[in-house]
Amino acid sequence: MNDTIQRRKNGERCNDLLQKILDAEEDPEDPLDDFVVFLHMGLFLQAGSETVSNTLSFCFIELMQNSLVYAKLVDELRDAFPSRDHMPDHETLRRIPYLNAVLNETMRMYLQAGQGIRRIIDKDVVLGGYLIPKERDLKQNLIVKGYFFQTKIIASTSQVARDPTVWSEPEKFKSERFLEEDVPIDAFMPFSSGSRNCIGKNYAYMEMRLALGILVHRFHFEFVLEQEVRISRMASTWSKSHRGALCK
Template structure:
């Protein structure tokens, strides 16, 4: 039987709970409709909660929501959460990302296996980022990346041989190949060779559990961190940990000269003392990060460079002419040397124009406003506001690029008035992509080798603009077919 004391305690707890709940409701409504960000346009539900954004992210629909719905309807500055703003204004982005280098938003922590397991990509701690980047920088220097070219070339030869074998088996009408999947497989093989000492054999065998397990683990992390209530039901992936642990164990047991790949540089960097040391779990997390950053992003950009060329025959003719003239002394079944490729103006213009139209940084470069309210380019951002830079919208702004902004025109890169401060293919500032030299080298090698050796023809009726984005962008259907022949 309840005593008066117990009854009073229950009533008190109930009253306090109601007061706290009403306080939460009042604050939520105030922030949404009367706070400093209330004047910024955006969906009403987003002003009340970040849940709509989280759901879009878990379904891979964030890019579509930003670019196809919010940007056209609300303009350059859109509220996407109670304290989150999507920005497509060049001056604001430059001020926040480049000049002031605002701290990275906590959103990136959603990709960690645990809150304390920071990586180069996921950390929001500027001091940690600076230290980790310094440790890993040798693996991504121009000189070192060039030393990896033979490993990349091995994988690209496998790609060429695979396409050639399909052509030999086909009728005179050419072979129908899944160009998108082949390029994805090639970049995965390449990151295996250059980073971890052996190819995943995706081109030859068509499958390997690791890439799929990586993406499954990422989705699990987003669910666990975005919806904490689900943590007991969403377990970590043991396969990835076992794979990485075995990789590390085998490398450490090697005797004699060890292969100087990215894994070895990470292991060497981790042998420091104190804060400089990396645990095996730290190394495991960086391995997973590099698999994603070194494959999905490069394959996405390389595929779109080729598709843009196939759907613009006059541009395709120009780049083939440049490659044929430069490598007239090289048989078509041999790969060009990057030392010569990197200086070809039209090839580089094609890559830049592709990265403008289809940037791997579709949205990114987020920054949390520092310790005080800030007015940037006339817009008030209260303390704690998270800014998400809409790089895709910057790249597609007629205000910055002209009325032909949505057209594929590599020649624009020969003009002196290119708005470089509205071009962020690898983000910018202290957090620009550490692997951009790796990506550019691989893109040049794949594009040039394929166009020198094969003739490709687009197959109409496919939609390459249907994109999903979880951590990195990809085609929703995960395939795109073209017809291929050997060049005479």
């Protein structure tokens, strides 16, 4: 952020996300203040690091537990990059069907924002026979520097991603479902959906494709012997394995 501030002082501009946010501070109609910019940048830094690394950790655990899936992915990568000296590139990786299916199945089973998608309601609604008011008692609301937080509703994306009425054998890791099944768009939302979906979606896909493609292409992974692998997710902002797994 300091580098960007210095570039602005020097009259230089970069067409990046931080520049867009700083420009929004000067919007005469709806300017952002420093507090909101601080919140945005903190979220971007947090959301763009742990989410990718956690997803890849779950992915490798599933690959090592599913030898046929692992072997098929290796074969596909070797077909695309016959030489071990050929460093996989993203332009090729994004067009490899099974690689993307493996990543999508990992994200289906281990959503990084599985707590749900929050939305503020703009009017009183009745849902399932329950009245959800637009605003709660003012004493129960939180006011931070003039920002008033109204009633929020949360859609549990993790429950939808494991709903047996939507997915066949939802508790099983089946990469082929993303090749063979007609995946309903509203049931697979690792990056949310619609015009307000995750701003880092494409960048996250690029990171995961490159990391998974390069590592699987160049190395072989397996569990350390005599290890009991049990995947249990921690109750945190992002899904992560409670115990993890040792591999070599």
